[in-house]
Amino acid sequence: MPKCTINGKEIEVKDGSTVIEAMHDQGIHVAHYCWHPGLSVAGVCRLCMVDIEGMPRVQIACNTTVTEGMKINNTSQKVKDAVKWGLDFHLINHPLDCPICDQAGECGLQDQYMEFGKYDPEMAEKKVKKHKVMDLGPTVVLDSERCILCSRCVRFTKEVSQSNELGIFNRGDHSEISTFDGQKLDNNYSLNTVDICPVGALTSKDFRFRQRAWYLKEGNSICNGCSTGCNIKTYFNKEGFFRVKPVYNKEVNGHWMCDDGRDLYKFVNRDHRYLKASHRQESGWSQILPGAAAKEVSTHVKAGGEELALVLTGQYTTEEYEKIIGIFTKDLKTKNIFHWVNNKESFEAFDNLLIRGDKNPNTKGLLQVFEKNQISKTWADLETSLKAGAIKTVVVAGPENLKFYKDLDAKVQLFSQAKKVIWLQTAKHPALEKLPINSWIIPMKSFVEKEGSFVNYKGLSQKMNKVTTIVSEALTLAEAAELMAGHQISIKPDTHILTDADRPLDQVMSEHRKKNEFVFKRGTV
Amino acid sequence: MSVVQRDGETRKWYLLGVLGGLWITGHHLIKNLFNRKQMITLNYPEEKYEYSPRFKGNHVLTVKKDGSLRCTACMLCATNCPAECIRIVASEHEDPSVEKFPISYEIDMLRCVFCGFCEEACPVDAIRLGPEWQVPGLCGDNFIYGIDRLAYRPQLKGGIQSFVDDEERHKAGI
Ligand code: SF4
Ligand code: SF4
Numbered sequence A: 001m002p003k004c005t006i007n008g009k010e011i012e013v014k015d016g017s018t019v020i021e022a023m024h025d026q027g028i029h030v031a032h033y034c035w036h037p038g039l040s041v042a043g044v045c046r047l048c049m050v051d052i053e054g055m056p057r058v059q060i061a062c063n064t065t066v067t068e069g070m071k072i073n074n075t076s077q078k079v080k081d082a083v084k085w086g087l088d089f090h091l092i093n094h095p096l097d098c099p100i101c102d103q104a105g106e107c108g109l110q111d112q113y114m115e116f117g118k119y120d121p122e123m124a125e126k127k128v129k130k131h132k133v134m135d136l137g138p139t140v141v142l143d144s145e146r147c148i149l150c151s152r153c154v155r156f157t158k159e160v161s162q163s164n165e166l167g168i169f170n171r172g173d174h175s176e177i178s179t180f181d182g183q184k185l186d187n188n189y190s191l192n193t194v195d196i197c198p199v200g201a202l203t204s205k206d207f208r209f210r211q212r213a214w215y216l217k218e219g220n221s222i223c224n225g226c227s228t229g230c231n232i233k234t235y236f237n238k239e240g241f242f243r244v245k246p247v248y249n250k251e252v253n254g255h256w257m258c259d260d261g262r263d264l265y266k267f268v269n270r271d272h273r274y275l276k277a278s279h280r281q282e283s284g285w286s287q288i289l290p291g292a293a294a295k296e297v298s299t300h301v302k303a304g305g306e307e308l309a310l311v312l313t314g315q316y317t318t319e320e321y322e323k324i325i326g327i328f329t330k331d332l333k334t335k336n337i338f339h340w341v342n343n344k345e346s347f348e349a350f351d352n353l354l355i356r357g358d359k360n361p362n363t364k365g366l367l368q369v370f371e372k373n374q375i376s377k378t379w380a381d382l383e384t385s386l387k388a389g390a391i392k393t394v395v396v397a398g399p400e401n402l403k404f405y406k407d408l409d410a411k412v413q414l415f416s417q418a419k420k421v422i423w424l425q426t427a428k429h430p431a432l433e434k435l436p437i438n439s440w441i442i443p444m445k446s447f448v449e450k451e452g453s454f455v456n457y458k459g460l461s462q463k464m465n466k467v468t469t470i471v472s473e474a475l476t477l478a479e480a481a482e483l484m485a486g487h488q489i490s491i492k493p494d495t496h497i498l499t500d501a502d503r504p505l506d507q508v509m510s511e512h513r514k515k516n517e518f519v520f521k522r523g524t525v
Numbered sequence B: 001m002s003v004v005q006r007d008g009e010t011r012k013w014y015l016l017g018v019l020g021g022l023w024i025t026g027h028h029l030i031k032n033l034f035n036r037k038q039m040i041t042l043n044y045p046e047e048k049y050e051y052s053p054r055f056k057g058n059h060v061l062t063v064k065k066d067g068s069l070r071c072t073a074c075m076l077c078a079t080n081c082p083a084e085c086i087r088i089v090a091s092e093h094e095d096p097s098v099e100k101f102p103i104s105y106e107i108d109m110l111r112c113v114f115c116g117f118c119e120e121a122c123p124v125d126a127i128r129l130g131p132e133w134q135v136p137g138l139c140g141d142n143f144i145y146g147i148d149r150l151a152y153r154p155q156l157k158g159g160i161q162s163f164v165d166d167e168e169r170h171k172a173g174i
């Protein structure tokens, strides 16, 4: 374990770690573009300059290994000048696109320019023109002029997704990122290239032009797209959710997440949600408030016993399962609790990176609660008892993320054999309109609107916090269970509708931007 | 409202002050009656005051040579607006050299404080505050101005062009 001194502070680092890693671990800010903790070292951007005692010239921190007694400094004027001129070279051919560039506000070039640049450009030459708005594939758009050729995206497709679609073509200032002949950037992880691109060269088709980065607030959560349970950051404002990005977690997802997971923000938005509870009577569907509906339903559920069944999907939090299963077994005296498994065949599938076949975030958690309460009924039991008419009332905690529940129509028919169906559901689905007379659809809160934990495929329980509230009237599974059992509960009215409960820390990292309060205090919801 | 309480003898002699005030009013009344040309007040709305052409009134969205909007939907004006009264929806333009443009641009005139910050924030001279200032309307809706009104209202005669010549700038390699 070599010892070194960084900016006058003595620290001990891991064997073989580079200067930039040592600084990164210590939280010391160092300008860089091409280095990424999840990728190999390229050393092409020449921005991570540090002054090392005994060396005549400044060195790049990302490709220099720390040796015993090394004295490193990155605050000297020499380093600042080196970064400034490095930046000047990056900007020689860079277009003046910030007004229409999606990266503006979170752009590496803007940040470093405000920190090290602020010079008057001395270039008299015309800028080299390159391709703009290039369609790279189904998810990503490339603007070659904005690219600083850091090669992060190329290394990502080579090392992480291993799909090798991207490469750097031509030479000198005509170099451009592109895909090999006729190929498209089309893999399950393609949008990670947009995240790691330090500038606005790669932009996401889904997010393009929908919001400016500074209008968005952020909140951490856990992806409910599959049983890996990637840590995510959601971006939203009063108009809804707009994008999802991965958050580093060494144990779970590293630096990445899959493209499917990035679509999940869609179904939590208001237009995809049930806002009111619906009740189907002879005369058709009528709408009431969710809490009132759950109370109304309690007259049918309260009797409980063997005629009542509960069907659960693996898409709710462990805490909710404990509550609802507790209430059904103890208060309502039924052991008819079933696990609705969507795609049993592919449950064990794994693509060796992140994506798992079990498309429920909390199957493990559900099974653990089942075990704790000694529930052992199988799906076949449910089918036979429904057919025999032994079950008269079914409460279904439907899937939040409907994408992998293709057989909803068939399931609606199956449950319709019972006299009464109470369907707890977050996102709208046309199949539910076919529920029989005496059915209720009660809106549920989505995963970003509640606290709780998901247990992932390897049994790791991850806690998630509430991000915001979208449909304030919707219930959590625990609240619905209480109300259906006829208990009185008090629900605190939500005052933070579509704003985060506690203002997040200022996300602006560099000092000079913090000073620009005028801009960053704006965009309030 | 503040009330000034004077102490002492002068308090008793307010009548003199009242008479002084009446004298000024009467003086102007008689002057205006016999010398109507020099009257300072206007018979609004029949008579209107001529403001300078640089007066900052209702907004104008400028247009390019072909008549399309100059605005690139960068939202800097909306970010800068202290009244938060500008609402822009951006979209992808079919012409890749334009790339981004507003499909909707609305200013809520009743919230606008005519500070001109939007004009200053705009990087492409796409929004200006013009000399027009009278805005009658029957309901709140009439005061939310969209692109139709901001760029192409009849008074603008097909749109105001910017003095910045984009073609020249492109040729110069900017
Ligand atoms: S990449 Fe950064 S500097 Fe370049 S146009 Fe986009 S926001 Fe501006
Ligand atoms: S597209 Fe972005 S990530 Fe790829 S080389 Fe260019 S700047 Fe780097």
Ligand code: SF4
Residues within 6 Å of the ligand: B077, B080, B081, B082, B083, B084, B085, B086, B107, B111, B112, B113, B114, B115, B116, B117, B118, B119
């Ligand atoms: S003049 Fe001021 S208040 Fe009115 S739209 Fe512009 S920035 Fe907003």
Ligand code: SF4
Residues within 6 Å of the ligand: A099, B070, B071, B072, B073, B074, B075, B076, B077, B078, B088, B118, B121, B122, B123, B124, B125, B126, B127
């Ligand atoms: S600042 Fe100018 S270009 Fe940007 S959105 Fe406003 S009017 Fe359009």
Ligand code: FES
Residues within 6 Å of the ligand: A031, A032, A033, A034, A035, A042, A043, A044, A045, A046, A047, A048, A060, A061, A062, A063
């Ligand atoms: S980060 Fe070291 S050269 Fe780019």
